[in-house]
Amino acid sequence: MDMQKIKELTELNGVSGNEDLVREYIKTTISPYVDEIFTDALGNLIAFKKGKSSNIDIMLSAHMDEVGFIVTGYTDTGLIKFANVGGIDERILPGKTVLLGDDKIPGVISAKAIHLQEREEFLSNWKQRNLYIDIGTEKKDETESLVELGEYISFNSNFQELGEECVKAKALDDRLGCAILMEALKGTYEFNLYACFTVQEEIGLRGAEVAAYRIKPDLALVIEGTTCSDVPETEKHQHSTRLGKGAVLTIIDGSSYADKDLVNYIYKLAKDKNIPVQFKETATGGNDAGKIQRTGIGVKVAIISVPCRYIHSPVSLMSKKDYESSQNLALAVLEDMSSNMNKLQSLIKEEK
Amino acid sequence: MFELLTRLTQTFGVSGNEEEIRSLIINEIKGKVDNISIDPLGNLIAMKKGNVNKDNCKKIMLAAHMDEIGIIVTHIDEKGFIRFSNIGGVSPFVSISQRVKFKNGTIGVVSYEQKLDDIKNLKLPKMYIDIGAKSREETEMMINIGDTACFCGDSVKQGDYAISKAMDNRCGCTVAIGVINKLKDIETDNEIYFVFTVQEEVGLRGAKTSAYQIMPDIAIALDVTSTGDRPESNIMEVKLGKGPAIKIKDSSVICHPEVKKLLVAAAKRINIPYQYEILEAGGTDAGAIHTTCGGIPSGAVSIPTRYIHSPAEMVSLEDLENAVKLVTEAIK
Numbered sequence: 001m002d003m004q005k006i007k008e009l010t011e012l013n014g015v016s017g018n019e020d021l022v023r024e025y026i027k028t029t030i031s032p033y034v035d036e037i038f039t040d041a042l043g044n045l046i047a048f049k050k051g052k053s054s055n056i057d058i059m060l061s062a063h064m065d066e067v068g069f070i071v072t073g074y075t076d077t078g079l080i081k082f083a084n085v086g087g088i089d090e091r092i093l094p095g096k097t098v099l100l101g102d103d104k105i106p107g108v109i110s111a112k113a114i115h116l117q118e119r120e121e122f123l124s125n126w127k128q129r130n131l132y133i134d135i136g137t138e139k140k141d142e143t144e145s146l147v148e149l150g151e152y153i154s155f156n157s158n159f160q161e162l163g164e165e166c167v168k169a170k171a172l173d174d175r176l177g178c179a180i181l182m183e184a185l186k187g188t189y190e191f192n193l194y195a196c197f198t199v200q201e202e203i204g205l206r207g208a209e210v211a212a213y214r215i216k217p218d219l220a221l222v223i224e225g226t227t228c229s230d231v232p233e234t235e236k237h238q239h240s241t242r243l244g245k246g247a248v249l250t251i252i253d254g255s256s257y258a259d260k261d262l263v264n265y266i267y268k269l270a271k272d273k274n275i276p277v278q279f280k281e282t283a284t285g286g287n288d289a290g291k292i293q294r295t296g297i298g299v300k301v302a303i304i305s306v307p308c309r310y311i312h313s314p315v316s317l318m319s320k321k322d323y324e325s326s327q328n329l330a331l332a333v334l335e336d337m338s339s340n341m342n343k344l345q346s347l348i349k350e351e352k
Numbered sequence: 353m354f355e356l357l358t359r360l361t362q363t364f365g366v367s368g369n370e371e372e373i374r375s376l377i378i379n380e381i382k383g384k385v386d387n388i389s390i391d392p393l394g395n396l397i398a399m400k401k402g403n404v405n406k407d408n409c410k411k412i413m414l415a416a417h418m419d420e421i422g423i424i425v426t427h428i429d430e431k432g433f434i435r436f437s438n439i440g441g442v443s444p445f446v447s448i449s450q451r452v453k454f455k456n457g458t459i460g461v462v463s464y465e466q467k468l469d470d471i472k473n474l475k476l477p478k479m480y481i482d483i484g485a486k487s488r489e490e491t492e493m494m495i496n497i498g499d500t501a502c503f504c505g506d507s508v509k510q511g512d513y514a515i516s517k518a519m520d521n522r523c524g525c526t527v528a529i530g531v532i533n534k535l536k537d538i539e540t541d542n543e544i545y546f547v548f549t550v551q552e553e554v555g556l557r558g559a560k561t562s563a564y565q566i567m568p569d570i571a572i573a574l575d576v577t578s579t580g581d582r583p584e585s586n587i588m589e590v591k592l593g594k595g596p597a598i599k600i601k602d603s604s605v606i607c608h609p610e611v612k613k614l615l616v617a618a619a620k621r622i623n624i625p626y627q628y629e630i631l632e633a634g635g636t637d638a639g640a641i642h643t644t645c646g647g648i649p650s651g652a653v654s655i656p657t658r659y660i661h662s663p664a665e666m667v668s669l670e671d672l673e674n675a676v677k678l679v680t681e682a683i684k
Contacts, residue, residue: 237427237435238477251498252424252439257368257551263498279497281426283437298393298561348392 001324003167005182006159009175013099013154015068016085016202019043022064026178026197033185034195044211045197047185054341056191056348058334059217059299060184061208061288062177062224063201066170067312069098069133069153078143079132080107082153086202090128092313097156098133100147106156107135155314165244165319172308172316173225174201180223180327187331189338201288205255208288212295218348219262220301222289223330225316226250226280228307239281241307244319246276247326248305252283255290259300262347266302266333273332276325280305300348304330353672354514356380356529358507360522364455366422366500367439367553370394372455373418373525377548380529384536385546394550395562400535402543412683413545413568413648414531415559415637416524417552417575420517421661422502423452423462423481425495432485434460437476439500440553444474446662452501458483458494460501505663512593512670519665521552523655523672524574530676531683540684552637556604559637563644570611570649572679573638576667577602577629577654588630590656593668595625596675599652602631604639611651618682624674629654653679 014022023045031037036048045064067086074080080100084090094111110132114122133153137143157170169175181195194215198207212220230242241248249267250258270277289301306326309317337344365373374396378388385398396418402409421440428434447462454460460481464474481501485491505517516522528546535544545566549558552575563571577597580588590597598615599607619626629652642650653675658666 235477237429237480239427252368252437257554257557260368281435281497283424283426293393294557294560296561297565298391298395298558300392 001320003161003320005179006167006169006176006323009179010159010169010171013152014064014066014171015152015154016065016200018152019064019199022175022178023197026064026182030182030185040210040214042207042210043199044207046211047195049185049189049193051189051191051193054191056344057215057217058191058193059212059215059220059292060181060193060195061198061211061220061222061292062181063174063198063207063288064178065199065202066154066173067202068155071100071147071149071151071153073149074140074143075132076140078137078139079110079134080143080147082133084128087312089312091125093128093131094126096314098153099156100133100135100153101151105135105146107133110134157314162317165321166317167320168315168317170314170316172318173311176225176306176318176323177223180330183327184331184334187334189334190341191338191344198288205286205288205291209291209295212292212299216296217299220289220292220299221330221333222287222292222301222303223326224287224303224305225308225311225318226305227285227311228309231309241278241280243307243309244321245278246322247329248278248280248307250280250303250305253280253285253287254283255286256293256301258289258302262300262302265343265347266304266329269332269336270329275329275332276321277329353526353530353669354509357514357522357526357672358516360525361507361516361518364453364502365418365420366502367419367551369455369500370418370550374548377418377525377529381532381546384532391562391565393558393561395558396548397562397566398532398546400540400544400546403539403541406541408541410542410569411545411566412542413547413563413566413571413641414528414679414683415547415549415562415571415573415641416528417521417550417558417637418525418548419550419553420502420520421553422500425497425499428488428491428495428497430488432487432491434481434483434491434495435477436479436481441661442476443661444476444479447479450663451504452481453504454495454499454501456494459504503663509669512668513666514669515664515666517663517665519657519667520576520660523576523657523667526672527574527653527655527675527679531680534676534680535684538684542683544683549637556635556637556640560640560644563641563648567645568648571638571641572611572683573636573641573650573652574675574679575636575652575654576657576660577631578634578660579656579658582658590627590629592656592658592666593670594627594656596671596678597627597629597654597656599629599631599638599654602635602639603633604635605642605650607638607651608642608649611649615651615653615678615682619678622677622681624677626678
């Protein structure tokens with residue numbers, strides 16, 4: 001499977017609230033395939049493809065933003081204080097390299113060397129508030145002239161293939177979803193298709209809420225990267241998803257209860273088409289579906305995800321096969337609904 | 353009233369799986385309202401026309417959530433034991449040794465890993481459900497990942513008090529149906545929407561979308577509330593049997609003073625007992641409704657209930673009767 005698009009997307013920096021580069025890349029690439037494209041007030045990129053015969057509105061959603069950091073202050077010695085944007089495990093931070101701002105100024109997240117630590121310090125975890133970013137400057141004003149307060153900071157991590165099956169990158173959550181939406185826009189469908197590349201998911205599903213309100217779709221499909229915990233020290237019954245076992249369907253999570261008929265339909269379709277599929281076996285986490293489901297008079301939603309180990313870190317890892325399964329499943333759903341409008345009608349019907 | 357309450361509490365309706373309880377309610381109310389519809393999330397909306405020729409004709413929404421707490425299957429192990437997650441507020445301690453019932457009738461026993469070092473550390477991931485199957489294959493013949501189950505708890509009447517699972521919130525549903533019965537042959541000034549909402553226990557979800565569709569002038573949630581009348585209770589001025597509670601506030605809403613006044617005035621007019629409710633932890637549908645559509649004045653009438661979110665929730669039937677009278681008087 002060609003991973004060029006994933007490489008290009010994940011190597012762009014787009015921390016929540018600063019999705020411009022990702023939006024520009026997507027906009028340029030998809031413009032030839034869509035009837036209309038616009039950016040809303042919050043920065044969501046919404047691409048519209050008019051249906052050939054029907055006025056049913058289907059919304060696809062994938063978020064463009066990724067977790068990262070923001071500059072909050074300086075020390076007299078020129079070090080940078082920073083805050084997290086989105087959920088990041090502070091214990092993974094020391095020793096990581098980062099890139100600051102549009103100029104991609106390199107920096108390292110620093111902590112006291114092992115030689116200098118007291119035993120208690122050594123035994124306890126680093127707190128984010130005690131960490132700094134060092135960009136090799138010596139004075140506060142020197143740092144200030146290079147990096148403004150409020151500047152965004154991204155993990156510095158290139159896309160890399162690991163072994164035959166896997167890839168490592170930052171921001172797989174959710175550039176893989178963006179890539180699948182871009183692929184979906186190449187097709188033609190009987191229904192109206194709105195592909196929403198949303199902003200600020202990682203800090204509260206904010207973009208999806210307003211995008212869904214504008215569209216008020218009849219049905220929505222969210223494409224996500226999700227947790228994968230088939231790793232040592234996690235008991236088998238707490239594995240949320242398993243790497244290499246296919247596209248993931250969510251039944252319930254902290255933010256939404258996917259529409260049961262829709263999930264069953266997608267699961268059956270995957271089985272019919274021999275696309276590997278698995279259910280997410282934990283009920284935690286949340287994504288854009290939570291806001292979309294509760295928009296307007298209510299929206300039927302389902303979520304297709306790709307398992308990502310070490311998600312929200314610079315080294316998230318996914319299986320190329322799972323990515324392929326998820327893309328195939330998303331496209332199969334759209335094609336099947338388009339060629340079987342009665343089925344689609346029955347999925348979205350309102351009972352009287 | 354107890355007979356209806358029993359049928360409602362004993363019917364399956366875990367959040368997101370309200371199909372059975374919804375059918376039962378439809379059967380109870382059809383022919384007694386002017387229109388019945390089901391929205392995309394599954395809310396049941398029953399409408400009774402008002403007198404549009406009157407200037408003071410208002411759109412009033414009554415919201416009673418029909419879902420109940422329960423569990424959802426997340427994993428089945430090699431030996432056929434089921435691991436699960438909660439739907440809504442499920443206490444691990446209350447769940448120990450309880451029976452649960454799946455939609456297809458399968459009964460399971462909730463237990464926990466014996467090697468646990470300290471019972472204080474008990475969390476749901478250390479618990480499992482045993483349906484008496486001998487293997488994974490046997491379990492999978494009855495149960496799949498994603499299936500939900502409710503807790504088992506018979507309906508019993510003793511004096512004025514009744515005990516059952518799912519009093520939260522089939523009590524609210526009973527009151528709403530009671531009001532429909534009282535108003536069925538009466539022409540009301542107001543247009544009334546009786547909404548039996550879904551997914552309240554997982555975040556007031558159905559109330560939000562149904563309020564958006566209806567855009568009412570006023571909304572009143574019908575739900576249960578806690579009490580402060582047990583041995584060494586937390587302090588709370590609500591007691592079983594002292595009348596329906598008119599909500600002042602909880603964690604989700606500060607009730608609109610005009611709605612509170614409307615309810616108090618109604619109670620005084622017909623001379624029934626009532627009490628004020630200030631619930632320190634917990635919310636209700638009014639929380640989601642009052643911030644919808646630019647703001648909707650909202651309040652709530654609550655049924656005082658002991659042991660909420662357990663299989664043995666306890667209420668006073670007289671409180672229920674009085675709640676029906678209070679709400680009918682307030683909205684007609």
